[in-house]
Amino acid sequence: xxxxxxxxxxxxLTDLEVAIDASGKSLKNDxxxxxxxxxxxxxxxxxxxLKEEHSGSVTVITIGDEESEDVxxxxxxxGADDAVRLWDPSFSAADxxxxxxxLHAAISKRPFDLILVxxxxxxxxxxxxxxxxxxxxxxxxxxxxxxxxVIDGTASVQHEVEGGLERLVELDLPAVVSVxxxxxxxxxxxxxxxxxxxxxxxxxxxxxxxxxxxxxxSDSARRVTLEELFVPPVGDGAEILEGPTEDVVAELVQRLxxxxxx
Amino acid sequence: xxxxxxxxxLEYNGSALDESGLELAxxxxxxxxxxxxxxxxxxxxxIEAAAEAYISWFDEIHVWDDERLGIPDGExxxxxxxxxxxxxxxxxxxxxHTNNAMDFIPGMSVRLDRSLVTxxxxxxxxxxxxxxxxxxxGGKVNARMTVAPGAGGWIATVRPGAVQASDDPGRxxxxxxxxxxxxxxxxxxxxxxxxxxxxxxxxxxxxxxxxVGRGIEDAENLEMIKSLAEALGAEIACSRPVVDKQxxxxxxxxxxxxxxxxxxxxxxxxISGSFQHMGGIKGDPFLVAINKDPRAPIFAQADVGIVxxxxxxxxxxxxxxxxxSG
Numbered sequence: 001x002x003x004x005x006x007x008x009x010x011x012x013l014t015d016l017e018v019a020i021d022a023s024g025k026s027l028k029n030d031x032x033x034x035x036x037x038x039x040x041x042x043x044x045x046x047x048x049x050l051k052e053e054h055s056g057s058v059t060v061i062t063i064g065d066e067e068s069e070d071v072x073x074x075x076x077x078x079g080a081d082d083a084v085r086l087w088d089p090s091f092s093a094a095d096x097x098x099x100x101x102x103l104h105a106a107i108s109k110r111p112f113d114l115i116l117v118x119x120x121x122x123x124x125x126x127x128x129x130x131x132x133x134x135x136x137x138x139x140x141x142x143x144x145x146x147x148x149x150v151i152d153g154t155a156s157v158q159h160e161v162e163g164g165l166e167r168l169v170e171l172d173l174p175a176v177v178s179v180x181x182x183x184x185x186x187x188x189x190x191x192x193x194x195x196x197x198x199x200x201x202x203x204x205x206x207x208x209x210x211x212x213x214x215x216x217x218s219d220s221a222r223r224v225t226l227e228e229l230f231v232p233p234v235g236d237g238a239e240i241l242e243g244p245t246e247d248v249v250a251e252l253v254q255r256l257x258x259x260x261x262x
Numbered sequence: 263x264x265x266x267x268x269x270x271x272l273e274y275n276g277s278a279l280d281e282s283g284l285e286l287a288x289x290x291x292x293x294x295x296x297x298x299x300x301x302x303x304x305x306x307x308x309i310e311a312a313a314e315a316y317i318s319w320f321d322e323i324h325v326w327d328d329e330r331l332g333i334p335d336g337e338x339x340x341x342x343x344x345x346x347x348x349x350x351x352x353x354x355x356x357x358x359h360t361n362n363a364m365d366f367i368p369g370m371s372v373r374l375d376r377s378l379v380t381x382x383x384x385x386x387x388x389x390x391x392x393x394x395x396x397x398x399x400g401g402k403v404n405a406r407m408t409v410a411p412g413a414g415g416w417i418a419t420v421r422p423g424a425v426q427a428s429d430d431p432g433r434x435x436x437x438x439x440x441x442x443x444x445x446x447x448x449x450x451x452x453x454x455x456x457x458x459x460x461x462x463x464x465x466x467x468x469x470x471x472x473x474v475g476r477g478i479e480d481a482e483n484l485e486m487i488k489s490l491a492e493a494l495g496a497e498i499a500c501s502r503p504v505v506d507k508q509x510x511x512x513x514x515x516x517x518x519x520x521x522x523x524x525x526x527x528x529x530x531x532x533i534s535g536s537f538q539h540m541g542g543i544k545g546d547p548f549l550v551a552i553n554k555d556p557r558a559p560i561f562a563q564a565d566v567g568i569v570x571x572x573x574x575x576x577x578x579x580x581x582x583x584x585x586x587s588g
Contacts, residue, residue: 123399125399130368131364131366131368132378142365159365162362168452168453168456169451169453181503185508222410223409223412224379229403237564240567240569245575249568249579252566253586259548
């Protein structure tokens with residue numbers, strides 16, 4: 001089974017305070033730590049799991065400049081067979097739609113049975129690339145997958161719907177599946193593992209190699225344009241209890257009492 | 263842009279329309295041209311009766327009421343609605359930003375060659391473009407974005423609860439019945455709907471909930487949370503990362519992909535407060551947030567907050583509650 005996984009390098013923001021830079025359009029870069037998008041980590045693991053069960057190969061693809069090589073190497077260290085980087089300066093301002101177009105140009109020339117993508121990337125949070133890519137390739141798709149099984153050219157995919165329910169659907173392969181976190185336990189990658197793949201040559205394909213017309217990926221082809229980032233207004237917000245831990249906890253207990261909680 | 267025709271996609275759970283439909287109606291009313299039309303689309307088995315209730319928010323509600331639409335599968339819905347939207351060519355199609363919509367809307371936008379922007383907190387027009395505000399970087403920052411029309415116009419998904427539903431605007435709506443042709447999506451078949459696994463307690467019925475998130479750092483630390491829950495007589499709930507790490511079963515997850523809960527007290531510990539999590543908290547409980555990140559979005563919605571290390575705060579809280587109730 002030939003599996004392609006689309007991955008992305010994103011800043012990790014879980015515990016970090018964010019600051020907006022002078023351009024107003026990006027985050028201050030100094031303290032940011034970049035990593036493989038969390039959803040994509042599960043997608044790579046799922047691809048490896050399926051390969052181990054059905055044999056075949058796993059190819060990881062990303063759109064990004066040289067700095068994005070690290071997420072490809074991490075995927076190789078996890079066990080992916082090949083990696084491809086798609087980069088052209090004109091790709092830098094791609095929105096989700098253009099990202100899907102670029103991925104489509106790269107993938108439509110390759111054989112594949114299954115394409116896995118993370119359901120969303122933690123930076124833009126748009127969640128559109130999987131569904132768009134499937135439509136461009138004219139193959140079936142499912143979003144938010146929590147379990148994938150492949151039997152005889154059909155993928156049985158469980159995916160999250162509304163109200164805490166999940167739905168099992170069958171997809172004829174080839175297909176695109178967008179993967180939700182928690183679908184598996186991504187394997188640990190050691191520093192030694194990363195070092196082992198540090199010498200692997202990763203091919204880079206630009207717009208010309210992908211036979212993308214310049215106007216197809218130009219600024220005017222982009223549909224969604226970032227104008228400005230801003231810190232959301234907090235509104236009323238919580239009353240923050242301040243002081244030594246013992247005092248704030250005592251105050252909290254009083255509040256819980258008043259609310260009927262103690 | 264002059265918006266002469268705005269379509270609103272109504273979500274249906276099999277018995278009632280989702281309230282987000284009225285929020286979308288408010289967005290549509292704020293953008294549509296004075297004598298323009300707001301048209302709702304509703305597809306599902308038995309949906310016509312449910313659609314009657316929303317009639318005065320729209321100029322027309324098109325219903326596809328058919329047994330084959332009994333399971334609200336996104337791709338089946340898309341296969342029914344796509345030809346209609348193509349034919350009617352509204353300027354803008356609005357849908358709620360739900361798991362269901364995100365399953366089929368991205369593909370639909372490509373097939374209709376429409377620009378798509380998702381998870382909007384607000385939608386307006388400016389010049390030739392749509393301007394939206396949407397959260398990025400996990401909600402730590404908002405982005406103002408402009409959206410150029412694709413060849414076919416726009417599609418925007420709006421976060422449920424982000425926009426206030428309007429009071430009955432008294433539009434003279436009519437129901438228009440449409441017939442379902444072939445409801446067969448490309449290469450995809452529904453097998454069955456399943457409930458999440460691992461049901462050990464029904465948190466949706468709990469009056470007091472202590473919810474833990476990623477900040478708990480390790481499964482071992484749940485022991486401390488259990489002591490707190492016992493002292494308070496509360497059930498333990500959690501946010502998604504805790505389930506992903508298999509520290510607690512999925513049945514304890516609160517959120518749009520988990521359970522909806524309606525407690526009177528909700529203590530969120532080490533939870534950042536993503537909209538997916540907050541979307542599961544209903545009925546305005548007394549909400550306490552304990553988090554070390556002062557910028558965590560949960561503080562915007564909590565009643566009372568403590569910015570601090572949960573490993574200091576929780577043991578102190580267990581002592582004080584035990585003393586108070588002892």
